[in-house]
Amino acid sequence: MNATPVLPTAADEAALVQRLLARDEQALRLVQERYARSLQLAIQRLVRDEVLAQDVLQEGLLKIWLSIASYDPERGRFFTWMVRVCCNHAIDVLRSPRQRFHQGNKSLEVSAAQQASSPASFNPEHIGVRELTLELKPKQREVVELLCFGGCTQVEAAEQLGVPLATVKTRARAALVALARVARVI
Structure with missing residues (x-):
C-alpha cells in the first residue's frame, strides 16, 4: 500500500x-x-x-x-x-562575493582530485604548464607547484606554507587568472 x-x-x-x-x-x-x-x-x-x-x-x-x-x-x-x-x-x-570566490576555488579542488585519481601517464609538464608558471609571482608559483606538481590539497599546501587556507585559495585563484592571461597571449 x-x-x-x-x-x-x-x-x-x-x-x-x-x-x-x-x-x-x-x-x-x-x-x-x-x-x-x-x-x-x-x-x-x-x-x-x-x-x-x-x-x-x-x-x-x-x-x-x-x-x-x-x-x-x-x-x-x-x-x-x-x-x-x-x-x-x-x-x-x-x-555574495564570498560564494563566488569559493565557487571559483572549487574547480581547483576538483582539478587536484581529478589529477590525483587520473592515470599515472598524465604529466602537466607534457603540456608546458611548468614553463607557464615561470610567469607567475613567486608566492603564486609556489602554491601552483604544490597543488599541481606536488599533489597537495589546498589544506596541505596551507600547512606546508604556514599560511591560512584562504591565502592559498586567493593565491591559487590569482595564479589561474594570470595563467589564463599568459595562455591567451601564447
Whole structure:
C-alpha cells in the first residue's frame, strides 16, 4: 500500500505559526520535520549543490524563526512564505562575493582530485604548464607547484606554507587568472 503524505491544513499551519510566534522551539523542530525536505529541494534547484543547499536550508530555517513576525497569512500560505524566505536567502548567498570566490576555488579542488585519481601517464609538464608558471609571482608559483606538481590539497599546501587556507585559495585563484592571461597571449 502506498501511503501519501498528509498535507497540513490551513488551520494546522495557523496553529504552527502561532506556536512559532510564541517562540516554541518544538514548533521549529516540527517545521524542520514537515518541510525541510521540500524546502531543500527548492533551494537545491537554485544553488545546484546539495551541500550548499543544506547550509542554506539551515540558515533559512533560522531566518524563518527570526522573522516569523513578518509572515502575513493574508498574502499566502505559510509554506509558500517559507519557500520565498529560503529561496531569497539562496539567491543572496549565490550573489555574495564570498560564494563566488569559493565557487571559483572549487574547480581547483576538483582539478587536484581529478589529477590525483587520473592515470599515472598524465604529466602537466607534457603540456608546458611548468614553463607557464615561470610567469607567475613567486608566492603564486609556489602554491601552483604544490597543488599541481606536488599533489597537495589546498589544506596541505596551507600547512606546508604556514599560511591560512584562504591565502592559498586567493593565491591559487590569482595564479589561474594570470595563467589564463599568459595562455591567451601564447
